[in-house]
Amino acid sequence: MTEAPAGPDGADPSAGQHADPATGRALRDDVVGPSLRDEAFGVEVLQSDVAFAGVVWDIRRERFAYGDGTLTREFLEHPGAVAVLAVDDDDRVLSIQQYRHPIQMRNWELPAGLLDVEGEPPLEAARRELAEEADLVAADWEPLITMHTSPGGSDEVIHVFRATGLSGAPEVFARDSEEADIVLRWVALDEAVDAVLAGRVHNGIFQAAVLAEHARRSRG
Template identity: 35%
Template sequence: MEPVKRLKRELIHKGAVVDYYADTVEVGGEVAVWDFVHHNGAAAVLPVDNEGKILMVRQYRNALDRFTLEIPAGKLDTPDEPTLECATRELEEETGYKAGKIEYLLSINTNVAIFDENIDVYLATDLTKGEMHLDPMEEINVERYELSELQDMIFKGELKDSKTVAAINAYAVMLYKNMIR
C-alpha cells in the first residue's frame, strides 16, 4: 500500500457539534484535498428493563427531516468526559430511567470515511423509573420493544441508525453466547 502523508489540515468551519476541515494529503505522489469532520465523541446506552424489553427513544433528526427510533445517546460534554458518565446521564435525561447495572458493550466509529467520531455503547439493566430531563429543544417519546421486533425492523430497513443497529446486534450475540455456554 502506498503511504499517505497529510501535508496540511485547514479548519473550514467550527460548529456547535463538529468541526469541518480540509486535509491536503499526498498519496502515491499525487496531492488531493479530503474532507475531515472532527467530533469529540459520544456515548450511547442500550437499556433493557426487568421484563427484557429494550427502551428506545423516538426523536426528530434534522439531517433526515424525520423522526427516528434509536437507543439513547448524546455527545460528550467535554472531550475528556468518561463515556460511562455520559451514557449514564443520557439514559436518565432521555428515558427517565436509572440503571442499577451498566456495563460496556462495544465501540463504533460512525463513518470512517470522513468522521473521527467514536461512540462507546453500554448495556443498562436493573432499571428504575425516575424523571426525564430533556434539553429545551428536545421532544422524545420512550417506547419498549422485544429484541426480535427490533431485529425484524433492522432487516426490513426500518431501523438504520448505526449505533442502534450495532448495539442491538451486539446484544443479540451476547445473549446467544450466554445461552450456549
C-alpha cells in the same frame, strides 16, 4: 519464467503473501490472519485547517502524505458520542423516537449524546444521557460495542454501553429542542431485530447495538 526481484534485504517480496482464490489478488498473511482487527496507520499531516466552523461541529480540511504523493480530504470533526442499550427486568430494550433534521424523519434510536463535557469519561456520559433522555439510572453497566459511524467522512467514535438494573432517576430532567417531544417505547429484542431486518428502522447505532445484543445472547 521471469523471477521476481528480491527485496532490499535480499528477501523474496512475495513472502508472507498468498493469492485470494476469488480474485487472484495478493493478500498479506498478517492481514488475513486468524484475528480480524483494524490496523492503526499513521501518516504525516502536512496541513490542517478548519474549512467551515459550524454551530455544533466543524469541517476540517487536511493535506497528508500518502503513498508516493499527497492527498487532501475534508471530514466532520466530531467530539465523539455515547449511546445506551437499556434492558429492563422484562428483557425489553428501550427505544426512543426523536426528530432528526438532516433526514427529516423521527428515528427510533437509543438514548445517546455527545462527549461534549471536557474530561468526562464515556461511561459517565452514558449515565448522564440515560438520566437526561429517559429519566433512568442503571445499577449495572458494561461495554457493548465501539464503532466509527462514518470513517470516510467523520472522525466520530461512539461507545455503546449495555445498562441493566434500571430504576427511576431521582431527578426528572427538563428537555428542549428536538428532545422536548421524545417518545419512549420498550420493545422485545426480537421485535427490534425484526424491525432492523425488515428495514423499518434506519438509525445505524440502533441497528448495530440491537444486532450486537442479539449476537451476544445467541453466543451465550
